[in-house]
Amino acid sequence: MICCGGSLAFVLGTFIAWRTLAIVGVVPCLVQLVGLLLIPESPRWLxxxxxxxxxxGALQTLRGHGTDISEEASEIKVFTEKLQRLPKSKMLDLFQKEYIRAVIAGVGLMALQQLGGVNGVLFYASEVFVSAGFSSGNTGTVAMAVVQVPMVGLGVLLMDKAGRRPLLMISAAGTCVGCLLVGLSFLSKEQHWERDLNVLALAGLLVFIGSFSLGMGGIPWVIMSEIFPINMKGSAGSLVTLVSWLGSWIVSYAFNFLLIWSSYGTFFIFAAICGLTVVFVHRLVPETKGRTLEEIQASMNSSLTPFHKY
Structure with missing residues (x-):
């Protein structure tokens, strides 16, 4: 739904002024605010x-009044009792020896997700198309919105079939290729080659957004939720979210300055980071599909076994 909302904003932004678009964005927020009043409290929290x-009562409301909830209620009670027996975690506990490899995998993957340039591309897509030689950025931004939604759906379908790691590596490799194409387009324009390759900018950004939506957009969050023990998920989630938003801010703030410095150099840097992501996933991110937390933890805590063998 986040992807659909973002894509809809891209499309609407080509027809209405940004102030009007901001006001339109208030409408779903108000609907969500009213809807929150109708949502029961989390059964696990209760x-x-x-x-x-x-x-x-909350669990019965969520599952429907005619549904037998006895088995699920029993599982939740067992889970909460187990959680309460575990020691409470602090942020600093994440840097203990048994968790450090999970931190490296989770935080590193999230940092690379953002430093690959996705928010710079999304926030300044129209300016990128104009800089590449197009008369308007509207066509390109609409095309990006159209590509994004089905690729997210495809990623969801493939995640539990192909596995997290292969999909991540394919996605990161695709974003690398996309950035290289955009960088080549800007290079051709700056070097005054006989034939400008501005069409590569459109192709490259579509490849970039499509590839990112396939895996790098959502799978890092899934992996983060699967590689940490239940008593560490809260602290780990806070750290990973902090890194994600910090990376997003850095790229968003620096993007225009980088384009002024060197338009093609900017995208070649992003391509290098995306290429590094492929290596990072191959070497340091464990496969979590169809594996228990204990199996994932055992693979990460083994100093003798590389992640890529799992």
């Missing part, structure tokens, strides 16, 4: 903090 009656 079970964890000792509200058995409210826990049963």
């Amino acid at each position: 079970a964890r903090f000792g509200h058995p009656g409210a826990f049963t």
Whole structure:
């Protein structure tokens, strides 16, 4: 739904002014605000903090009043009891020996996701197309929006069939190729080659966005939720989210300055980072498809076995 909303904003932005678009964006926020009043409290939260009656009622509401919830309720109670027996985690606990490889995999993957330039491309797509020689950026941004949604859907379908790691590597390799094509387009324009290759900018950005949507957009968040023990997920999620938004801010802030410095150099740098992501995933990110937390932890805590063999 996030992808659909973003793509819709791209399309609407070609027809209406940005101030009007900002006002339109308030509408789903208001709908969501009203909808929150109708959503019951999390059953897991109620079970964890000792509200058995409210826990049963909330779970029954979510599953439907004619549904037998006894088995699921029992599983949730067992989970919360196990969680309460575990020691409470702090942010610094993530840097203990048994968690450090998970931190490297989760934080590194999220940092590379952002430093590959995705938010710079998304936020300044229209300017990139104009800089590449197009009279308007509207056609390109609409094309990006059209490509994005089906590629996200394809990624969701393939994630549990192909596995997380192969999809991540294919996605990162695709973003690398896309950045190289855009960089080549800008290089041809700057070097005044006989034939400008501005069509490569359009092709490159479509390849970049399509490839990113296939795997690098969502799978890092899935992996992050699967590689940490249940008592560390809160701290790990906070750290990973911080790194993600910090990386997003750095790229968004620096993108225009980088384009002024060297338009083709900017995208060649992003291509190098995307290429590094392929190597990083191959060497340091474990496969989590169809594996228990214990199996994932065992593979990461083994100092003798490289991740790429799992």
